Structures are given as structure tokens and as C-alpha cells.
Amino acid sequence: MKPYIEMTKDELAAEHKALSKEYEKYLAMNLSLDMSRGKPCKEQLDLSMGMMDVLNSGVDLRCEDGTDCRNYGCLDGIPEAKQLLGDMMENNPNNIIIYGNSSLNVMYDTVARAMTHGIMGSKPWCRLDKVKFLCPVPGYDRHFAITEYFGIEMIPVPMSPTGPDMDMVEELVSSDPAIKGIWCVPKYSNPSGYSYSDETVRRFARLRPAATDFRIFWDNAYGIHHLYDKEQDYLIEILAECKRAGNPDLVYKFASTSKITFPGSGIACLATSLNNLEDIKKQLKNQTIGHDKVNQLRHIRYFKDIHGMMEHMRKHASIIRPKFEMVEDVLEKNLGGLGIGSWTKPKGGYFISFDSMEGCAKEIVLRAKKAGVVMTGAGATWPYGKDPKDSNIRIAPTFPPVEELEVAAKLFVLCVKLVSTEKLLEVQNEDSSD
Amino acid sequence: MKPYIEMTKDELAAEHKALSKEYEKYLAMNLSLDMSRGKPCKEQLDLSMGMMDVLNSGVDLRCEDGTDCRNYGCLDGIPEAKQLLGDMMENNPNNIIIYGNSSLNVMYDTVARAMTHGIMGSKPWCRLDKVKFLCPVPGYDRHFAITEYFGIEMIPVPMSPTGPDMDMVEELVSSDPAIKGIWCVPKYSNPSGYSYSDETVRRFARLRPAATDFRIFWDNAYGIHHLYDKEQDYLIEILAECKRAGNPDLVYKFASTSKITFPGSGIACLATSLNNLEDIKKQLKNQTIGHDKVNQLRHIRYFKDIHGMMEHMRKHASIIRPKFEMVEDVLEKNLGGLGIGSWTKPKGGYFISFDSMEGCAKEIVLRAKKAGVVMTGAGATWPYGKDPKDSNIRIAPTFPPVEELEVAAKLFVLCVKLVSTEKLLEVQNEDSSD
Numbered sequence: 011m012k013p014y015i016e017m018t019k020d021e022l023a024a025e026h027k028a029l030s031k032e033y034e035k036y037l038a039m040n041l042s043l044d045m046s047r048g049k050p051c052k053e054q055l056d057l058s059m060g061m062m063d064v065l066n067s068g069v070d071l072r073c074e075d076g077t078d079c080r081n082y083g084c085l086d087g088i089p090e091a092k093q094l095l096g097d098m099m100e101n102n103p104n105n106i107i108i109y110g111n112s113s114l115n116v117m118y119d120t121v122a123r124a125m126t127h128g129i130m131g132s133k134p135w136c137r138l139d140k141v142k143f144l145c146p147v148p149g150y151d152r153h154f155a156i157t158e159y160f161g162i163e164m165i166p167v168p169m170s171p172t173g174p175d176m177d178m179v180e181e182l183v184s185s186d187p188a189i190k191g192i193w194c195v196p197k198y199s200n201p202s203g204y205s206y207s208d209e210t211v212r213r214f215a216r217l218r219p220a221a222t223d224f225r226i227f228w229d230n231a232y233g234i235h236h237l238y239d240k241e242q243d244y245l246i247e248i249l250a251e252c253k254r255a256g257n258p259d260l261v262y263k264f265a266s267t268s269k270i271t272f273p274g275s276g277i278a279c280l281a282t283s284l285n286n287l288e289d290i291k292k293q294l295k296n297q298t299i300g301h302d303k304v305n306q307l308r309h310i311r312y313f314k315d316i317h318g319m320m321e322h323m324r325k326h327a328s329i330i331r332p333k334f335e336m337v338e339d340v341l342e343k344n345l346g347g348l349g350i351g352s353w354t355k356p357k358g359g360y361f362i363s364f365d366s367m368e369g370c371a372k373e374i375v376l377r378a379k380k381a382g383v384v385m386t387g388a389g390a391t392w393p394y395g396k397d398p399k400d401s402n403i404r405i406a407p408t409f410p411p412v413e414e415l416e417v418a419a420k421l422f423v424l425c426v427k428l429v430s431t432e433k434l435l436e437v438q439n440e441d442s443s444d
Numbered sequence: 445m446k447p448y449i450e451m452t453k454d455e456l457a458a459e460h461k462a463l464s465k466e467y468e469k470y471l472a473m474n475l476s477l478d479m480s481r482g483k484p485c486k487e488q489l490d491l492s493m494g495m496m497d498v499l500n501s502g503v504d505l506r507c508e509d510g511t512d513c514r515n516y517g518c519l520d521g522i523p524e525a526k527q528l529l530g531d532m533m534e535n536n537p538n539n540i541i542i543y544g545n546s547s548l549n550v551m552y553d554t555v556a557r558a559m560t561h562g563i564m565g566s567k568p569w570c571r572l573d574k575v576k577f578l579c580p581v582p583g584y585d586r587h588f589a590i591t592e593y594f595g596i597e598m599i600p601v602p603m604s605p606t607g608p609d610m611d612m613v614e615e616l617v618s619s620d621p622a623i624k625g626i627w628c629v630p631k632y633s634n635p636s637g638y639s640y641s642d643e644t645v646r647r648f649a650r651l652r653p654a655a656t657d658f659r660i661f662w663d664n665a666y667g668i669h670h671l672y673d674k675e676q677d678y679l680i681e682i683l684a685e686c687k688r689a690g691n692p693d694l695v696y697k698f699a700s701t702s703k704i705t706f707p708g709s710g711i712a713c714l715a716t717s718l719n720n721l722e723d724i725k726k727q728l729k730n731q732t733i734g735h736d737k738v739n740q741l742r743h744i745r746y747f748k749d750i751h752g753m754m755e756h757m758r759k760h761a762s763i764i765r766p767k768f769e770m771v772e773d774v775l776e777k778n779l780g781g782l783g784i785g786s787w788t789k790p791k792g793g794y795f796i797s798f799d800s801m802e803g804c805a806k807e808i809v810l811r812a813k814k815a816g817v818v819m820t821g822a823g824a825t826w827p828y829g830k831d832p833k834d835s836n837i838r839i840a841p842t843f844p845p846v847e848e849l850e851v852a853a854k855l856f857v858l859c860v861k862l863v864s865t866e867k868l869l870e871v872q873n874e875d876s877s878d
Binding site: 047049050052055058059060062063065066067069071078079080081082083084110111112114115118119122125126127134136137152155156159160268272273274275293295296297298299300301302303304305 | 481496499500545549727
């Protein structure tokens with residue numbers, strides 16, 4: 011089929027009629043499918059069921075330094091958890107705090123602490139007239155929700171396959187002391203799946219922020235979440251690079267096992283410089299006596315070490331890789347060459363980022379919803395939910411069973427085509443009315 | 445032995461000499477004992493080991509509404525957890541949010557939220573010149589640490605066996621709009637073990653705060669932590685009483701299973717009015733996707749219902765009751781009638797509150813420490829760690845094995861006597877130097 015843009019009005023109308031008829035069929039199917047969130051599917055969760063067996067009433071629940079994990083204490087995590095998650099994050103265990111079940115919670119708390127107490131002695135952000143964050147777009151809606159909740163002004167920065175526009179980041183960060191942070195998902199980023207290039211990481215580590223309390227919020231959510239065995243993205247480790255660049259305190263790095271074991275029942279962690287850790291612990295000791303050490307121990311006893319964890323991740327990949335491939339295949343077969351959409355082909359992570367023609371995303375998502383397929387809301391990948399071009403849509407292929415996913419993907423491409431023909435017809439009508 | 449106060453200088457000197465000799469013996473024993481924190485002992489932790497068996501790889505981890513507890517979601521807790529903890533707290537499950545592993549964390553977050561966002565539309569506390577909290581004393585050091593961390597001015601209010609001085613509470617709360625909260629441990633309070641009387645609870649529910657965003661922080665930490673089967677304290681349920689009094693939004697009530705199952709690996713909860721819940725959830729949804737539902741399920745499957753939990757608490761009581769009784773016995777036998785100290789005899793909770801002669805507490809704790817017995821720091825039961833009379837000491841009998849506890853208790857009373865004789869001799873010397 012030729013690109014829609016090259017079609018005549020009559021051709022477009024005929025195409026639209028055929029598409030509408032097909033859409034009617036979907037409506038009649040009473041679908042109820044969900045491609046909206048980055049949730050592991052049942053088979054992925056089943057992978058970790060063995061973790062439910064490693065601790066039982068016959069097992070000694072002391073960790074290697076003799077601490078009884080069943081009792082109070084140990085603010086920053088048991089040593090073996092720091093070791094394993096240190097290996098996972100590529101950081102020294104001494105630079106790590108093990109938290110509770112949610113890295114989002116850690117990020118939220120990190121912003122909240124800066125609001126009320128500043129960072130390493132700086133003025134609390136709540137006392138400032140204006141606080142701003144840079145937000146690479148498209149990005150993660152839950153990041154943006156945190157900064158929006160705290161009244162922090164968000165400035166979009168375009169993403170590319172090598173990472174955020176670093177010219178823009180450097181210019182803004184070095185000139186505006188109100189800019190206190192930037193949200194980053196550096197590897198297999200949400201939603202594009204792009205990984206930051208070596209140059210991007212190097213430039214991040216060499217930022218010269220106007221604000222001494224500027225921090226990079228480096229959400230390493232998909233650090234080991236590869237889809238392929240051989241084709242994997244490697245990043246320069248940011249803490250080490252910051253240290254080498256003479257900027258040791260510039261970054262907070264977050265991760266969790268949410269998409270390794272059980273989302274909501276995993277363990278989260280933060281890695282940063284010793285100065286930052288000291289600053290954080292001053293607050294943390296008032297907030298809690300300690301996080302769930304039994305669950306830390308459960309993870310350790312299950313994986314044993316980073317190799318065990320990596321083998322486990324291969325099993326995840328073998329479940330979700332076919333889903334990504336299938337969606338990419340449906341996209342290519344149905345939209346390839348039509349000129350009405352482009353999409354990413356990530357080597358890891360949980361999402362595919364789709365860009366429709368301008369002004370079509372909301373309507374595409376609405377049509378899919380009407381036919382029973384829930385997508386992430388159009389605009390969600392932008393601060394304040396406002397995508398100025400109304401074109402980006404996040405596709406989350408992991409959760410639905412592959413058969414359902416195929417139906418959902420086919421409906422999705424149909425909606426893209428349907429809405430695109432309508433848009434083009436609209437444009438042609440406007441043109442002809444001149 | 446006659447009261448120390450009635451002794452002559454020579455009698456006191458002789459007594460001091462004998463006590464010093466005995467103290468020397470303890471020094472030679474190289475003790476290393478801990479009576480400092482309200483931690484369950486090993487035998488108590490062992491009680492809950494069965495909880496490690498209820499979930500295994502053969503068990504369905506869906507909760508009763510079909511939610512897969514292994515995946516994301518369910519911001520406020522699974523229904524059966526709300527039911528069980530509702531029964532535990534004597535509140536409607538609809539009034540409850542189930543949190544993570546720490547009620548301290550929930551309290552901290554509650555204050556932090558008020559700092560940055562106010563309460564139900566009020567001005568954020570961080571924007572106010574002055575925020576004050578009332579602090580019944582002696583009280584819980586970790587409560588005071590939270591308000592101190594946020595720069596909230598703490599005003600001590602004396603505790604009595606019926607609760608805080610309600611004349612003072614009413615007067616202050618109704619006249620000063622800067623007073624935004626009061627820390628309460630209403631049942632088997634920390635450290636006195638006192639439970640609020642019916643009149644106290646009624647008066648709390650009928651407070652007429654000058655500040656619309658005043659809240660009672662009702663830390664129901666020891667709601668079912670009885671020491672005796674028959675002699676138990678019953679409180680009027682505060683949420684219900686507030687509702688009846690026309691003050692439905694006046695209270696946040698906190699609890700957890702930390703001292704029921706495993707501290708640090710339990711589940712925490714908050715009960716409050718639907719208005720307050722709505723206000724809280726607006727924040728909570730930005731902070732996390734949900735708490736650990738697998739651990740919620742683990743607790744439910746283990747206890748089944750509130751009766752199971754109460755039977756479990758009887759086992760706790762049978763382990764720690766003898767410890768309380770032994771300490772009380774040592775106190776009575778060694779200090780009874782001497783006029784140099786008084787102490788509480790709680791029917792539940794985790795502490796005994798001891799009051800020495802004025803100006804002696806720090807020195808008593810120091811002497812005990814020198815001989816290898818760690819007590820809670822003197823002053824810790826007061827805001828800013830400053831006990832103006834330097835007399836209150838918190839005794840935590842639960843953690844050490846009973847044999848060690850006996851040694852520690854005997855050393856403690858020895859230190860009380862030693863420091864008291866020194867204090868009285870000092871006074872007599874001052875008198876005779878006139």
C-alpha cells in the first residue's frame with residue numbers, strides 16, 4: 011500500500027470506509043484487554059514462586075553478620091542485600107541503602123526531603139520561589155506526577171536514541187539555579203527503550219549546575235532487563251563517572267527488584283556518594299527503624315548472587331521477547347511504509363514508544379478504548395499530561411497473554427490507520443475549502 | 445531499711461560504701477546487657493515462625509477479590525488485610541489504609557505531607573512561621589524525633605495514670621492556632637504503661653482546636669499487647685467517639701503488627717475518617733503504586749482472623765509477663781520504702797517508667813552503662829532529650845533473656861541506690877557548709 015499522504019481524497023475515503031468496517035467487527039467482539047501499564051504477566055510472576063520456598067519455619071533467619079532479620083534494626087539494609095544489589099547496580103555496596111518495596115517511594119521521599127530540608131545544607135526547596143526539573147520527553151508519568159505534586163515546574167527536554175538533548179540540558183542546568191533536578195531513565199528508557207550513549211553519560215557527569223543542590227535522578231529501572239542475550243546495551247556507570255569527573259555528589263541512582271521478582275513485594279535501593287548517603291541517613295533515621303529485612307533475606311537466599319539473578323532475567327526475557335517481537339511485527343506489517351507512525355525497537359525494558367501523526371494520539375487511544383483495549387493515556391509521557399504534538403503513545407506489551415496482545419496490537423494499528431485517514435481527509439477538506 | 449532521706453550523714457556514707465563495693469563486683473563481671481529498646485525477644489519472634497510456612501510455591505497468591513498479590517496495584521491494601529487490621533484497631537475496614545512495614549514511617553509521612561501540602565486544604569505547615577505539637581511526657585522518643593526533625597516546637601504536657609493533663613491540652617489547643625497536633629500513645633503508653641481513661645478519650649474527642657488542621661496523632665502501638673488475660677485495659681474507640689462528638693476528622697490512628705509478628709517485617713496501618721483518607725490518598729498515589737501485598741496475605745493466611753491474632757498475643761504475654769513481674773519484684777524488694785524512686789506497673793505494652801530522685805537519672809544510666817548494662821538514654825522520654833527534672837528512665841524488659849534481665853535489673857537498682865546516696869550526701873554537705 012502506498013503512503014497515506016500520497017493518497018487522493020477518494021482513495022483515502024475508500025480506505026477509511028474499509029477500516030471503519032473492520033473496526034465495527036472489533037466493536038462486536040466486546041474485548042477487554044489492557045496494554046496500558048508496565049506490569050509483568052502471570053508467567054513472569056510464576057518464575058519467582060520458588061522465592062516463596064526459601065524461607066520457612068526451619069530456616070535460620072539471621073543474616074551473615076549475625077543480625078536476626080526478624081527484629082528491629084539495620085537502617086540501611088543487610089550486608090548481603092547491599093552486595094547483591096550493588097552487583098546489580100554496578101556500585102560499591104558501601105554506596106547503597108536498601109529500602110522497602112518501591113523505588114518510586116524512594117524517589118518521592120528524595121524529592122520530599124529536599125522540599126523540607128534541602129540537600130546537604132542547601133535551602134529547603136519549599137522556601138524557594140521557584141523550583142524546576144528537566145523532564146526528558148517522552149518520559150515516565152509517575153516521575154512527572156511526583157514533581158507536579160510538589161509544585162515543581164517541569165521543563166520538557168527532547169529525547170533521542172542517544173538520550174536527552176545534552177546541549178539543552180547543559181545550557182539550562184548551567185544557567186538557571188532554579189533547576190534542581192532531571193528525571194532520567196538511562197537504560198531501556200521509559201517509554202522509548204533508548205539507552206544513553208557513552209557521550210551522553212559523560213556529559214551528564216560533567217554538568218556544571220548553577221545550583222549546588224542540583225541532582226540527577228537516575229532511575230535505573232531496567233538495568234538488567236534485557237530482551238536479548240547477545241544484543242544488550244551497556245552504559246558507563248554514572249556514579250563512577252561522576253567521581254572521575256570531580257562531581258561525586260551529582261547523582262542519586264535508583265533501582266528495585268520490582269520487575270525481577272514481584273512488583274510490590276520486591277526490594278528497592280538507592281546508590282549515591284557517601285556525602286549524599288550521610289545527608290539522607292540524617293532524615294531516614296527519623297522516618298523508620300528499618301526496612302523489611304526478612305524480604306531482603308528472601309531475595310538473597312533465592313538468587314544467591316548476581317549470576318543467579320541474571321539467569322532469572324533470561325527467563326523473563328524469553329517470556330516477554332516474543333511479545334515485543336509480535337507487536338513490532340504487527341506494527342511493521344500494518345503500518346510500515348504508510349508514513350503515519352513510527353516506533354522504537356528496544357533491546358530491553360518494558361515499552362515501545364509510538365509516534366503517530368501530529369494531533370492523532372488522543373483519538374487513537376480513545377478509539378482503542380471504545381473497542382475494549384486500554385492503552386496508557388495519550389499525553390501521559392509528557393509533563394502535566396500534555397503532549398504538545400498529541401502524537402506519543404506508550405505501548406506496554408508485557409502483561410497480556412500473547413494471543414490477547416496480538417488482538418490488541420491489531421486493533422491498535424487499525425485505530426492508527428482509521429484516525430490517520432480521518433486526519434488526512436480533514437486536512438484535504440480544509441485545503442479544498444480554500 | 446529506712447528511707448534514705450531519713451538517714452544521717454554517717455548512715456548514708458556507710459550505705460554508700462557498701463553499695464560501691466557491690467558495684468565493683470558488677471564491674472568485674474564484664475556484663476554486656478541491653479534494656480534499652482522495646483524489642484521482642486527471640487522466643488517471641490519464634491512464635492511467628494509458622495508465618496514463614498503459609499505461603500509457598502504451591503499456594504495461590506490471589507486475595508479474595510481475585511487480585512494477584514504478586515503484581516502491582518492496590519494502593520490501600522487488600523480487603524482481608526483491612527478486615528483483620530480493622531478488627532485489631534476496632535475500626536471499619538473502609539476507614540483503613542494498609543501501609544508498609546512501619547507505622548513510624550506512616551506517622552513521619554503524615555507529618556511530612558502536612559508540612560508540604562497542609563491538611564485538607566489548609567496552608568502547608570512549612571509556610572507557617574511557627575508550628576507546635578503537644579507532647580505528653582514522659583513519651584516516645586521516636587515521636588519527638590519526627591517533630592524535632594521538621595522544626596516543630598514541642599510543648600510537654602504531663603502524663604498521669606488517666607492520660608495527659610486534659611485541662612492543659614484543652615486550654616492550649618483551643619487558644620493557640622499554631623498547635624497542630626499532639627502525640628498520643630493511648631493504651632499501655634510508652635513508657636508509663638498508662639491507658640487513657642474514658643473521660644480523657646471523651647475530652648479528646650470534644651476538643652475545639654483553634655487550628656482547623658489540628659490532628660490527634662493516636663499511636664495505638666499496643667492496642668492488643670496485654671500482659672494479663674483478665675486484667676486488661678479497655679479504651680473508648682477514638683474514631684467513633686470523635687464522630688459521635690461531631691469531630692469526625694480530628695484524629696489519625698496508627699498501628700502495626702511489628703510487635704505481633706516480626707518488627708520490620710510486619711504490616712502497618714492508618715485509620716481515619718473518609719475525608720482524611722481522601723486527602724491522604726491524593727498524596728499516597730504519587731508516592732507508591734502499592735505496599736507489599738504478599739506480606740499482607742502472609743499475615744492473613746497465618747492468623748486467619750482476629751481471634752487467631754488474640755490467641756497469638758496470649759503467647760507473647762506468657763513470655764514477657766514473667767519479665768515484667770521479675771523487674772517489678774527486683775524494684776520492689778530493693779527500692780521499696782527507700783523513697784528514692786517510683787515506677788509504674790503496666791498491664792500491657794513494652795515498658796516500665798521509672799522516676800528517680802530529681803537530678804539522678806543521667807547519672808544512674810551512666811553508672812549502669814559503665815557496668816555493661818545499656819538503658820534507654822535518660823532524657824529520651826522528653827522532647828529534645830531534655831528531662832527538666834532529670835528523673836525519668838524507661839525500662840524495657842522484653843528483649844533480654846530472663847536470667848540476664850535479672851542481673852541487669854539488680855545492677856539497675858544498685859545504681860539507683862548508689863547515685864541516690866551520693867545525691868543525698870551532696871545535699872547534706874551543702875547544708876553543713878552553710
